[in-house]
Amino acid sequence: MTEDKIYVTQPLLPELKDLNRYIQEIWGSKWLTNMGKMHNEFEHRLKDVLKVSNVSLFNNGTIALLTAIKALNLPYGSEVITTPFTFAATPHCITWNGLKPVFCDIEPDTMTIDANKIENLITPNTSLILGVHVYGFPCDVKKIDEIAKKYNLKVIYDAAHAFSTEIDGVGIGNFGDITMFSFHATKLFNSVEGGCLTYKNLDLVKKIYNLRNFGIQSEELVEDVGINGKMNEIQAAIGLLNLDLFRKEQEKREHIKSFYNAKLSEIKGIRLLKMPNNTTDSYQYYPIVIEDDYPISRDKLYEKFRDKNIMVRKYFYPACTDYECYKHDLAVKLADLKTVNACKQKVLCLPFYGALTDENLNSICKVICDV
Ligand SMILES: Cc1ncc(COP(=O)(O)O)c(C=O)c1O
DSSP states (O other): OOOOOOOOOOOOOOOOOHHHHHHHHHHHHTSSSSSOOHHHHHHHHHHHHTTOEEEEEESSSHHHHHHHHHHHHHTTHHHHHHHSSSTHHHHHHHTTTTTTEOOBBTTTTTOOOOOTTTTTGOOOTEEEEEOGGGGGGGOOOOHHHHHHHHHHHHEEEOOTTTTOOHHHHEEEGSSSSSSEEOOTTSSSSSSSSOOOEEEEEESSHHHHHHHHHEEETTTTTTOSOOBBOOOOOHHHHHHHHHHHTOOOHHHHHHHHHHHHHHHHHTTTTEEEEOTTBBOOOOOOEEEEEOOOSSSSSSSHHHHHHTTTBBBBBTTTOOOOSSSHHHHHHHHHOOOHHHHHHHTTTEEEEEOOOOTTHHHHHHHHHHHHHHH
């Protein structure tokens, strides 16, 4: 039994003395939020890191995604084709916008939305495809783009797990109409809470700016039904400091990934997921698949980890289609979600953060090997 709990992740934290310098500056300026100096610098630097032309910062990824959907002015009640193999925020943002999530099956190798099954779900009411780059694996952005063009649909990507990922050298935030990134404390890159939207269309700059700030255009003009999505200066300061640290953290996680790969790749019944060759890993998660020929089930293995204080996670079990708020919908009951329903029973995310020692990694691998 490990004395202290080993969690699935640990937040990247800047040195307190560095943060203090930023806090002193913020205190001196007496400007705590509302697009301050730190906010604007952070937004500017993110453009380079993400290799995108426009970035809008938000106080968290959920409000960012909510605003992204709102900014596209989709017909009220229209349908959005999305994946149920994701965090609750993805379908909830659709529903909060008064739209209807239509759940599509996933692809077994990357666990992202199965682009070959999207067309079957399109109806005259479909307005948007919302893909999730789950675990940092990219959706089939080329195929989704083709479908969107053919049926005149908008595309949003939830890239909460794919910070700094590139496909053939192109920042992942360049695909679709809008992409959302989350900077939550559990993410590879964090600003405690936070997130951003990236997009190419210049018309969206003003629209998103206003929606993020209650729809206020000027002191006497409120044009849109906006929300408070503004990132404050302290969040932005932590984001700025972590921008200098996240590459180093990725290098450490690369080592951990190699360690796990070496120890686990030969174990019968354990399937490792492989990032496509043209895609860089964000190193957000280390998921494994417990196949039927492994001696015990995923849930039994999960218990063995928990008995040893190793807090592995069953991301994404339950699937969103199992939630009380979605499962009673007739379309959900009838949906073909074979791969989702198989994967959700088999996946396990192992602890994955730079501070894990080789001793920690050995004890984690031992749990799997001993079985
Ligand atoms: C896939 C996915 N989408 C959206 C979110 C929401 O982001 P936030 O926590 O920043 O609101 C998260 C996680 O937190 C996530 O994992």
